[in-house]
Amino acid sequence: MKVGVNLPSAGVGQAAGVAAHAKHAEDVGLESVWVGDHLIAKDRPFLDSTLRLATAAAVTERVRIGFGVMILALRPVAWAAKQVASLQHLSGDRVLLGVGAGGSVHGDAGWRAVGVPYGERGARTDAALELLPGLVMGETTKVAGEEVTLSPGATMPPVVIGGGPATLRRAARFGDEWYPAFSEPAQVAEGARRLAELAAEYGRPAPRLTVGVSVGLGDVPAERIDAQVRGLTDYGMTEDEARGALVTGSPEQAAERFGLLAEAGAHRVIAMPFLDDPMRQTELLGEVAALLA
Template identity: 35%
Template sequence: MQLPIQSLSTIYAEPWEAGAEPRDLAEVARAADRLGFCYIASCDHVAIPRRLAAAMGTTWYDPVATLAYLAAVTERVRLLSHVAVVGLRHPLATAKQYATLDHLSGGRLVLGVGAGHVAEEFAALGVDFAARGPVLDEAIDALKAALGPDEFPEFDGERFAFSGLGQRPRPVQTPRPPVWVGGSSPAAVRRAAVRGDGWLPQGDPRDQLPRQIARLHDLRERAGVTARVEIGAITEALYVGEPGWDVGRRTLSGKPDRLAESLREYAAMGVHQIQVRFRSRTRAELIEQMEAFASDVAPHLDG
C-alpha cells in the first residue's frame, strides 16, 4: 500500500491526513508490518510549482528519509519508493542513499523509479526535462551497476560514468535490490519490459491492463530478457464492509467475499501484486480497514 500522510495530493489524500503527525505515519507502517502487507510505499517530489500546488499540494516527504524512519519501527514489510525520480540526481548519489537504506533495513528495499512530470522541478535542479526519458534509461543501467555486489562499481554511459570509486555499505540483497519501473506511457512500458525487474502501472483502468501486460511481455521477449518480471496494479479505492458515509462512486466496497472476487480478476490478467488504498476518516479507521482486509479479504486472493 501507498502510505498516507507522506504526500497530500488532492487526487487521493483523505482530509484527516493534513493534520497527521509522524507518529500517525509510524502507526500505519507498524500495522502494515504486523498484518503481513508486502510493502509500504513513499512518493518523490523535490518541489511543487505554484501552478500545480492547488492540486498536488506541497507536502511530499523525502522517500529515503521517510522509509529509513519507518524501517526502524518495522521488521518485515518491504520499503518501496513509488516512484523515485532518479533522473534528478546522479546515480552514485542515489545508489549511496538506497544502498544505505537496504543495509539499515536488513534487505527490504524495492527501488521504484519513474521519469517524473514536473518541468519546473527539473529546471530548478539543472536537469533537461525534455531528455528525461533517455536520462532515466541510462540512470537505471547505472543504478543496477552501482547497487550490485562490487564495492568499486563501474559504468560508462553517455551521461554518467564512474570507476575506481568505492561505496559502502553495500546492499544486503544480492545480486542487488529489485528495480521496478513506474508509468503507463508506451515509453514507460518499454522501459519496464527491457530494464525493469517489475512494472508499476499508474492507475490503468482494468480494461486496459491486459493489453498493456501483453505488450510488456512481447517487448521483453523481443529484447531477450528471460527473468521473471513482477507486474503490479493499483486497485480502485477500497472499503471493507458497508460504509455509513459517502466513500465515492469509484470506491469498491461491500462484503469481504465480494471484494475478494473482484480483486482476483487482477490475478487472472497476469498481475502479481496489487497496491491497495482504503477510504478512511481517521487514522484509527484506516488501520481498522487494513485489519479487515488482512483478515477477511487477503486470504482469499491467492490460488
C-alpha cells in the same frame, strides 16, 4: 496475490505517522508498504521518500519497503545508488525499487529547482537505470567520466518500473516488474501481453506485474467517491475510467476485484487509500489479504 499499502505522504496525520502506519501494516498481514517521491508536489506536503522508508524499516521486521516510485532523474545517479544501498542494509534487503520518470500533474517546479530539464527526464531515467545496479552492488562504475565505487555495496533490489503503456519498453529493458496505476483488469492483461513481447526482444524474461489501485473500503459517501474521481481525472483519465479504477465496498468485494487483477497477470496490488481513516483502511486491507491468502 500480495497486498501492499501506501504510507502517508506527509509522514504525519491525525491518527498516526509513518512509523505507526508501517507497523500496523505489518501487524495486519500486509506484504509491503510504499511511499511516493516528489521534491515539490501539487497541493500537498511530501516528506523525503528515503527517510520515510528508513523509518518504516526501523519499526518493522518482515514487511517489504517500496518506492512507489523514486523519481530517479531528480537525483545524481551515484547519490540515488547510495541511498538505495543504505536502505538495503538498514532494512535487511527488503527494498522494492520502484522507478519512474515523473509525470506532468505536479508540474516542473521540482525539476527546475535541481537544474534538470523537464524534457530530458525520460532519457536521464534510462541512462541512470543503466548504471544503477553496478553502483548499488559496489562495483566500479564509470559515472560522468569518473570511476566510482560505492561502499558498502548491497544486494540490488527488484526494479519496479512505474507508469502507463508508454513505459512498457523501459520496463521490458530494465524492470523486474511493471507497475501501472489505476488500471482495470483488461488493461492489465493487454499490458502483460505486450510486455512479454518487448522483453523477448531484449532477450529477457517477462517482468511481473504490480498494480496500483485507489481504494476506499467500507461505507463511503457518494460525494467522497465523486471527489476522488475528479482527482483521478487530473492524471489524464476520463470520468468513466476513473470510476472503473476505484476499488470500494466490503473486503469481500475488494478481494473479488483483486482476484480479477490476479487473473489478468498481477501478482501484487498496492492500495492507495483515499479516505481520511488510513489506519482503518489498512485493517480492512488486512482482511482482504487474508481472503486472498
